[in-house]
Amino acid sequence: MRINWNYIKIGALSLVLMGLYAFSNQRNEKRxxxxxxxxxxxxxxxxxxxxxxxxxxxxxxxxxxxxxxxxxxxxxxxxxxxxxxxxxxxxxxxxxxxxxxxxxxxRKPIGRIEGNSKFYLDDEGKRMPLSMSHSARVPIITGKITGKGLEDVYEILKYINQDDFLRKNVIGIHIEEEERYQLKFRMEQFVVHLGGIDNLEEKFNNFKAFYAKANRDKTLEEYAMVNLEFNNQVVCTKI
Structure with missing residues (x-):
């Protein structure tokens, strides 16, 4: 009878590989x-x-x-x-x-609530506790803190964080009665009256156009209130 050495070699190689695998697995389990x-x-x-x-x-x-x-x-x-x-x-x-x-x-905080209870609002719109290790440099939220107010503030914060100019300059959001919102800027004394959260892109574009012109004219310090609530216009109150 003729012996097929190829089958024997394959069988022997399989046994060796199985032995090595078992040995390696046993050693790994003991690690x-x-x-x-x-x-x-x-x-x-x-x-x-x-x-x-x-x-x-x-x-x-x-x-x-x-x-x-x-x-x-x-x-x-x-x-x-x-x-x-x-x-x-x-x-x-x-x-x-x-x-x-x-x-x-x-988790990433994007706003800090300063009310009866203090907490962060994260980038998913969820409450996040303050940290003992680090204080985030994010806009401070004040005023009438309600569930609907926080939902609106989250939409404002999302928009702010997508815009380089707003992200660097907006330091506070104040919630007024009837879900109306005011913004505080880092370097300026005036308050920006946003109104509701409708037409945010148009309101902020109007504001940036006003800011660029007033900054160019060196008149930013003359204003106490900048109102964006009215359609397609910026209404300013001087000091």
Whole structure:
């Protein structure tokens, strides 16, 4: 009977590969966590610090270094980190060197509410607590704080953040009665009366045209109120 050596070689190679895989898998299961690495993605203003994340992990799992890797459930660790009110999302994984790495995306505040309760409004229009680690340089929201008022303020803030000039210069939004809004600018003494949130693009374009001309004429300091509420015009009150 003729022996087919090709089949024997393939069979032997398969056994060797299976043995190597089993050996590698067994060694991997015995490996322990060698360290922890926490990375913040994007904005480097830290509203939550590495020490806070480490504390979260210790509170839920105890000391993680030297824990066998197979005892860690990475999805659960991600949920623990994401439960923190400063965190938008987290990705947790183990490196080949046994290091537990967490990449964290923080929530982004775009306005700060100064009312009976104080909190941030984030870039998704949700409430975000103030941070003990960092104070965001965002417009201050004052006045009659209501649910509808905050919805409108979020729309104003979204527009402001898309415009380089407005983002650099608007430092405050005041909520008046009947859902009318005033803006405070960084370098100017006058108040900008926005009215409602209708026709924001037209209102802000009119304002920027007025500002450019008044700045060119060196008359900005002469105004106490700039009213954008009326259609396609800017009504000013002088000091």
């Amino acid at each position: 322990k966590v060698a360290g922890i690495n926490i990375e913040f993605v994007g904005d480097q203003n830290l509203y939550i610090t590495q020490s806070v994340v480490n504390k979260l992990l210790i509170q839920n799992y105890g000391p993680i270094i030297n824990v066998p890797k197979e005892k860690l459930v990475l999805n659960t660790i991600e949920k623990v980190i994401e439960a923190n009110e400063m965190v938008k999302s987290a990705q947790v994984y183990l490196t080949v060197n046994g290091e537990l790495t967490s990449k964290i995306v923080q």
